[in-house]
Amino acid sequence: MRMWLTAAAMVAGCWLGVLWPLLVLCAVAVVGMWRYRSRWLVWLVLGYGFGVWQLHQGLAQRLPAEHDRAVLSLQGQVRDIPVTRREFRFGRWQVRQQIHLTVWGSEAWPGTHRVVLNSYAPSVLLSAGDRVALDAELKVPRGVYNRFGPDRARADLAAGVDARGKLERVSVIANHGGVDAWREALSSQVAASVSGSPFGKAVLPALVVGDRAGLSSSLWRTFQLTGGAHLLAISGLHIAIVAGWFWWLGRALLAPVLQGVVPGLRRYSLQQLAWLPALLGAMGYAALAGFSLPTMRALVMLIVVAVAQWWRVPVSLWRALGMALLVVLLITPLAALSASLWLSFGAVACIAMLTRSHAPWRLMLLLPVVMAVAGAVLFQQWTPSAPLANLILVPLYTLLVIPAALLGTLLQQPWLLGAAATGVEFSVWVMMWLANLGVPSWLRLPSMPAGIVLMIGVMLLLMPFLPFP
Known part of the structure; x- marks a missing residue:
């Protein structure tokens, strides 16, 4: 029961993000320890305070509003497997690559951050583990003002994504390999082994290494409609x-x-x-x-x-x-x-x-x-x-x-x-x-x-x- 209450206090701290309930919990804990010797009430105080602190830490990591849509020069490393698709955009077919990066090195936005960038018609396709120097137009995470739409700001905060944007320029410095680069190589090997099976080529990399880049929108919708997503x-x-x-x-x-x-x-x-x-x-x-x-x-x-x-x-x-x-x-x-x-x-x-x-x-x-x-x-x-x-x-x-x-x-x-x-x-x-x-x-x-x-x-x-x- 104590674990559930502590977890519930942490969740409440993350959801609410305000400090006045912490004062109420402190008062309840002091009274409980004094009259009933219920020391477990202290864990409610610690759990709620930890949740509030983590929420504000996450919000402080996000791109400041004054730099919204600004182009920043950064250094970074590609994490996870980039998603490369061929899309019809602005009247013509072109390649779009979605990349998850850990970035640093900006005086305007100090510290290390995680961003998601789209690269349209890229001159070079990035791979997992690439160390890069880049210029990117970044945007503050925003929700969608639609009852049925996804709350992107909330989802990005939960996933630790501090900004999204568009890649303007990039140059590859080196490739440091690592687990993600190994996953990308395995994905290519699996897809090549079943190249004669269109659906197997798309689905098996997703099942083996979590690479869903090969899933077409129609195939993904088929899985969604039948409850198999x-x-x-x-x-x-x-x-x-x-x-x-x-x-x-x-x-x-x-x-x-x-x-x-x-x-x-x-x-x-x-x-x-x-x-x-x-x-x-x-x-x-x-x-x-x-x-x-x-x-x-x-x-x-x-x-x-x-x-x-x-x-x-x-x-x-x-x-x-x-x-x-x-x-x-x-x-x-x-x-x-x-x-x-x-x-x-x-x-x-x-x-x-x-x-x-x-x-x-x-x-x-x-x-x-x-x-x-x-x-x-x-x-x-x-x-x-x-x-x-x-x-x-x-x-x-x-x-x-x-x-x-x-x-x-x-x-x-x-x-x-x-x-x-x-x-x-x-x-x-x-x-x-x-x-x-x-x-x-x-x-x-x-x-x-x-x-x-x-x-x-x-x-x-x-x-x-x-x-x-």
Whole structure:
């Protein structure tokens, strides 16, 4: 309970950003410690104060308003994989490259910052790991004054993006390599191995290293309409699949060998030893995804469960979720402003409740409903056939596409990548068939709160019993 209250205080600090509730909490803490010896109230004060401080730190990092649309000379390094697309713009086809950079070296905007730049008809295409000197026209992050539009300012603050803009001039100094450069090379290798499969060439790099640059707008919309867009974003589902496969292999093969080689390990059960390869596999996959926020959240939750299982400490579902939420907020406090954080935790809670209250065969029927509703809330689009699509797609990607794609990349076996591409082609055919049924093409949820209430309603309907008739 204390972890949930501390996490809630941090979230309130990030959302509100004002100091007067801190005075109220201080007064409550002093009275509570004096009369009831409730020292845990101090954590509410610390949590709220930490949230407010982090919010103001994030706002202070953003581009100052007086430099809005100013051209600044900077140095930087490309982080993540640049997205390169060919677009029709101003009456002609041209190449646009979207680049995430860490920049520094400006007297007008001192410090190190993260920016997202668009380069139109670039003279040179940048790669992950490039060290560059550049001139860029930067803009202050802004929201969209539209009830149904995305709040870009809030999303950028949650993601740590301090400015967006347009790249005017760039020169490459060197390439420092690193994890992102390795991910970009892997993406090119995977795409080249399945070049004969148009959909596999677009989807497999997204599943292996999180590179969605090859996804066309029509293909992305097909995944959205049928509730399968969550399969393309490396997150909790993917990390759980990889960890589950490595745990099973570790328990069946690696753990008995380790116990035979090292007799001292026999005091640990096979289930305990299996968590080592499971965590290593999950961390490796998170590294392939660039340690994005969704993968970090999933990894933290997995580590909480693994530690509890290793030390044989009984940890309830809500305690595990509370510990994971608190650790995530300590690492990335402004993630509290991201809707995806709450959707992912809500989906995990719903799935965990279903696994404890339903037989496996019923679970396979109910999980696609949960994933379809979560996808509808996250991407604001769905079709009534989304649960049916997820009933086919989730087992297909869990048992074939994702394992074959990762093993094919790891072992450099084109036939495994070909098998994964075949699964992708089949899944796209299923989605196109379902999207073309005689049902409304899409339904827009009225708001994010309405979607969250819908998830709660679905969760209650899927429970095996209620506390009232």
